[in-house]
Amino acid sequence: MLAAYFDCPGGPENLYVKEVMKPHPGEGEVLVKVSASALNRADLLQRRGKYPPPKGASNILGLEAAGTVIGLGPGCKGRWKIGDAVMALLSGGGQAEYVTVPEGHLMPVPNDMTFIQAAAIPEAWLTAFQLLHFVGKIEKGERVLIHAGGSGVGMAAIQLVRLAKAVPIVTAGTQEKLKATANAGAAAGFNYKTEDFSEKVLAFTQGSGVDMILDCVGGSYWEKNLNCLSMDGRWIIYGLLSGGEVHGDLLAKLLSKRGSIHTSLLRSRDKEAERLVNAFTEDVLPYFSRGASLHLQPLVDSVYPLHEIAEAHRIMEENKNIGKIVIEMPA
Numbered sequence: 001m002l003a004a005y006f007d008c009p010g011g012p013e014n015l016y017v018k019e020v021m022k023p024h025p026g027e028g029e030v031l032v033k034v035s036a037s038a039l040n041r042a043d044l045l046q047r048r049g050k051y052p053p054p055k056g057a058s059n060i061l062g063l064e065a066a067g068t069v070i071g072l073g074p075g076c077k078g079r080w081k082i083g084d085a086v087m088a089l090l091s092g093g094g095q096a097e098y099v100t101v102p103e104g105h106l107m108p109v110p111n112d113m114t115f116i117q118a119a120a121i122p123e124a125w126l127t128a129f130q131l132l133h134f135v136g137k138i139e140k141g142e143r144v145l146i147h148a149g150g151s152g153v154g155m156a157a158i159q160l161v162r163l164a165k166a167v168p169i170v171t172a173g174t175q176e177k178l179k180a181t182a183n184a185g186a187a188a189g190f191n192y193k194t195e196d197f198s199e200k201v202l203a204f205t206q207g208s209g210v211d212m213i214l215d216c217v218g219g220s221y222w223e224k225n226l227n228c229l230s231m232d233g234r235w236i237i238y239g240l241l242s243g244g245e246v247h248g249d250l251l252a253k254l255l256s257k258r259g260s261i262h263t264s265l266l267r268s269r270d271k272e273a274e275r276l277v278n279a280f281t282e283d284v285l286p287y288f289s290r291g292a293s294l295h296l297q298p299l300v301d302s303v304y305p306l307h308e309i310a311e312a313h314r315i316m317e318e319n320k321n322i323g324k325i326v327i328e329m330p331a
Contacts, residue, residue, distance in 0.1 A: 004061045009049025017307050020096070062094025076103050085118075120326055126276055129160055129280050135236055150322045212234045229259050298323070
């Protein structure tokens with residue numbers, strides 16, 4: 001089969017399409033013919049040698065995929081049959097023509113949805129769902145500050161906050177991205193490049209601040225984050241785009257707000273993945289179908305064929321995308 005590959009860590013130019021052995025489903029695994037996968041920041045980090053796959057996982061890039069069930073390994077419990085349209089959260093291997101998936105990590109593709117759209121769901125939406133519900137324990141009426149609002153996780157989080165009857169507030173780096181977040185349901189949005197988002201958030205919340213922050217930026221935002229965090233607020237860190245170093249009296253400021261810091265990485269949560277997938281399938285997936293009371297929608301920025309994987313990485317590295325960049329496999 002064909003797969004996205006790199007021989008040594010480095011820039012996008014190191015990526016190429018390579019012929020590798022097609023996987024065989026093991027105990028409790030399903031073989032999926034991949035129609036589409038999608039890019040995540042983790043893929044960029046792995047390509048640079050900064051985010052190795054977990055022990056036993058495929059070293060092929062790709063943390064999500066959508067496609068068709070074509071094989072069942074021994075011990076499968078009959079949840080899936082040959083020909084089912086599925087999407088999957090993966091620990092690796094999605095940017096290839098075939099991938100094996102534990103049967104409990106698969107979800108049905110919603111009605112009326114293409115594989116391109118479905119490939120944009122698993123990693124971003126499960127990350128946002130996990131951060132909001134499993135980690136942050138969001139409650140009705142709470143205000144949630146979402147950094148990188150125009151990203152795949154950001155656009156998913158906006159809609160999931162709305163679904164939880166809470167208030168999404170975002171930051172983004174361009175007016176185009178802020179407009180897209182408003183269309184997705186953001187109650188307010190601030191350009192972190194041109195304005196102090198903490199001051200704007202405090203003004204919008206009439207001085208009370210936000211109850212939860214979803215932060216993929218890290219170090220450089222710590223002071224502004226704490227400035228606009230409410231009393232007893234939760235600051236959830238799931239990425240470190242600006243690095244992990246903090247210079248200043250973080251603990252005293254956190255203590256003064258009785259705030260809490262939580263951290264999360266979806267890729268290292270294999271044991272919890274099935275519970276997360278089941279909860280998402282039951283509580284959120286029905287809202288992707290047409291006619292749902294609140295219609296959820298993945299936002300696809302652009303689609304690249306597998307052989308243009310390097311260009312797709314360049315676009316994401318330059319922060320040009322709004323929503324997900326999807327990789328389409330050869331037919």
